[in-house]
Amino acid sequence: MNLALKDKQKKIGFSYAWNGILETIKTESNFRFHLIATSFVVICSFILQISLFEWAIILLTIGLVLVAEITNSAIEAIIDYVRPEIHPAAKVIKDAAAGSVLIAALISIIIGCIIFIPKILDLL
Template identity: 40%
Template structure:
């Protein structure tokens, strides 16, 4: 790997971290998902969940963050392409938001499955 390649590689991390920072600063839903993630992590520590359960929880949290950021990227791209109302732009945004909702519901169900036995209900 040459010097230029190393510089480009490190620069790509800089861009990625900038995108993460921008997302967390500007997106309310990402903050809400972060709060839910903190609750899940806190529950994991409190109930001393198994290693496999930790892996699942961490994958769900990271997946939620990633999907929410992709949704934001799609919304921003659509806004860049057109400011006018267009039914295809609406569909693109609605589908991206729907993907986030489907994942969030799945994550919530899996979280309930993981934590339910620890609650002793």
């Protein structure tokens, strides 16, 4: 085993993951948008005093959207690296990855409506 590989094994795996998250925050405006939306949802959740079960659903939904967005960003970066020129197959791959984010976001909106609309109506 070469020395460079041994040094990499000593580094904690979480640091690579954290670096990936930070890089995504720096470079991907859509991810930053999702983080802003996450902040808004968390604040609303505290204000509307959602139940523990509702918190679990909200957190799972937030996680789904953020994971989909990071995965989409990674797929796009791989395609740009492997095939920097415009190619129909690359477009299909990128569009499919973006579609997964759209589905996750739409599901999160539906879940948010199911949880928050009754609580908002109760306040009125």
